[in-house]
Amino acid sequence: MQSLRGVNILDYKKKFDQRVLPIFYRVNPTDVKYQKNNCAFAMERLESRYGKNSPEVKKWRSALHQISELKNGKCYTADRNQREFIQEIVEIAHEHIGFLSTTRSAKSSCQLSTTSYGITSLRSFPTGTGNEYYYYFDSIKEASRKLLDALQDDTCYTIGVCGRRGSGKTSLVKAEISSYGKIFDRVIFPNVSKNQDIRSIQDAIANSLNVYFEKNDRDAVRIMKMFSKIERMDGTTLVILDDFPREYTPQELGIPYNNKHCKVILTTRDELDCPAMGCNHSILLKPLSNDEAWTLLQHLSGVNSQLDLLDVARNVAFKCNGLPGLIKDVSSSLKKKLNIDQWNESLISLSHSTARYQIFISFRGETRHVFTKHLYDALCQEGFKTFMDDKSLEGGVPIEKLLDDIEESRFSIVILSPNFADSEWCLRELVQILDCKDKEEKKQLVLPIFYDVEPGHVKYLQNSYGEAMEKHEKKFEQHPEILQKWKNALRDICKLTGFKKPDDWARDEFIKRILRFSCENRHRLHIQSMYMN
Incomplete structure (x- = not known):
């Protein structure tokens, strides 16, 4: 939520009678008004940063309440036709402004702001996807020009836009949406989510073209219906397939190949995938200087x-x-x-080129289903690349592989439960985690979670932790150095700031506390491997 922007908008509404049209995009206006559900979580994060009763937070809560009470708001839900909804908004704009034109021949102009920092110029303009902006540098101009040239080239039918994750492929394609409307009669841009199956993508395109499939239609029938519809349509069509699965081709959706009336843009991370996906032209998006x-x-x-x-x-x-x-x-x-220390922490994180995970969870199996799996899911949903063994060790994965995974993580969450110290593997993990914390080149972040145990029992080897160590002392009596490492690790982990599970706990609230801590330290968790392919 960009609440500060919302405050400014409402200030201008009050001072200059500015027209405001709230769009509730897949969110209930009541949730916005009273900051419930996702809005509540967002406000909690702002409160943790600025203070619960800070003037900023009070203004933002008031702004959300005010904008939800405006009578002319529009709600977009998943079952609404996006094109019809956009047309409804355009008509409202016509009514209030009177000078917008939606015809294909109309030429739109946009004043692009240029901000200079004494090095190179930067231009930004909306991508058409909400509050995101695309930054148009000289190094990206070439790819943009090649894309528009290819779309107007009669010999180019399927165009692949290639580049590593984070290179700006999707942003580039979205930023040129207005240009496509001047070249083609219709543009179809289905929302292709991660791991989406080919039929779902086909359904999204079919919905845009008013193609109807029967429940029992086989793949060949579905392809033929799509193909026939596109072949019969007047004018030209552009289909954009963002992050399209590389094991498929557009023809498997029913999109004609080498058809001058229908062109396709694909985005993919590897230029080598383009020929196999049916591209006859590819454009590589180069890194910024x-x-x-x-x-x-x-x-x-x-x-x-x-x-x-x-x-x-x-x-x-x-x-x-x-x-x-x-x-x-x-x-x-x-x-x-x-704080320069926070910037240095980010620099260390980015310099740790072998890191594969942002977060590693160390735990005993007794907490897997009641807590750890829920924490893992929440961290992944928040966008963190997280490692959890997920029973893989039961298949015989050696402990050395697990220790490597710790070495290749930026943040370890250690869930200290009653039977944690029973496991030799858990104790070896703990030693490795604290070693990574102390290494100058790694400086791994560590968060202990005391789950149904008292920190003092862990630190001083009392109750279940004392009993576990007695068993280990009998087994490893010939290796006192191993026992001493484990004892030191259990003592040292208790010196760190951590969270203790409350007696009257609510699991989701406890997980939120851990999420907030993780988000506040996100600057320490950047890893290059997430952008390597």
Whole structure:
């Protein structure tokens, strides 16, 4: 929620009688008004950052309440036709403004703002996807020009836009939407979610074309219906398939191949996938230059006048390998953070090139179903790349592999439950985690969770922890150095700031506390491997 922007809008409404049209996109106006569900979680994060009773939070809550009470708001739900909904909004704009035109021949102009930081120019304009903006550098202009040229080239039918994750493929394709409308009579851009099956994608396109499938239609019949519809349509069509599964081709959806009336844009991470996916033309999106990366990070993070931060901030920008997506994530996690230590923590994180996971969860099996799996799901939903063994060790995966996974993580959550110390593997994990915490080149973040145990019982080896250590002492009496490492690790983990499960706990609320801690430390958890393919 960009509440500060909402406050400014309502101020202008009051001062200058500005027209405001709230759009409730897949959210209940009541949830916005009273900050429930997702809105509640978002406000909790703002409260943790600015203070529950801070003037900013009070203004934002008031703004959300006010905008929800406006009588002319429109609600978009999943069952609504998106095109019809957009047309409804356009008609409202016509009614209130009177000078917008929706005809294909109408030419639209947009004043692009240029912001200079003394290095290179940066232009931004809406992508058509809400509050996101696309940053148009010289290094991206070439790909944009090639894409528009290819769409107007009669020999190019299926065009692949390639680049690593975070390179800006999707943003580039969306940013040129207005240009496509001047070339084609219709543009179809289905929402292709991760791991979506081919039939779901086909259904989304069919819905846009008013193609109807029977429940028992076989694949061949569905393909033929789509193919026939597109072949019979007047005018030209562009189909955009963002992150289309590389094991398929557009023809398996029913899209004609080498048809001058229908062209396709595919985005994919590997240029080598393009021929197999039926592309006869590919465009590689190159990384930003160091100067462009530095300019973008300055713009997004707001660090431009803090002289003591400039050197480390510039190194952070250069470590992002010219990927706008990674720069955006890093900048978001560091925005308004003026402590040089936090910037150095991000630099260390980005320099740890072997890291594969943001978060590693160490736990005993007794908590798997009642707590740990729920925590894992919540972390993944929040966007963290998280490792949880998920019973894989029962298949014989060696402990050395698990220790490598710890080494390749940026943050370990250790769930200390009553039987944690019974496991030799859990104790070896704990030693490895604390070693990674203390290594200068890693500085891994560690959060202990005391689950149905008292920190003092863990630290001083009492109750179940004392009983477990007595068993280990009998087995490892010839290896006192191993026992001492385990005892030291249990003592040292209790010195760290952690969370203790309350006696009257509510699981979801407890998980939210851990999520908030993770989000507040996101600047320490950036890993290059998430953007390697």
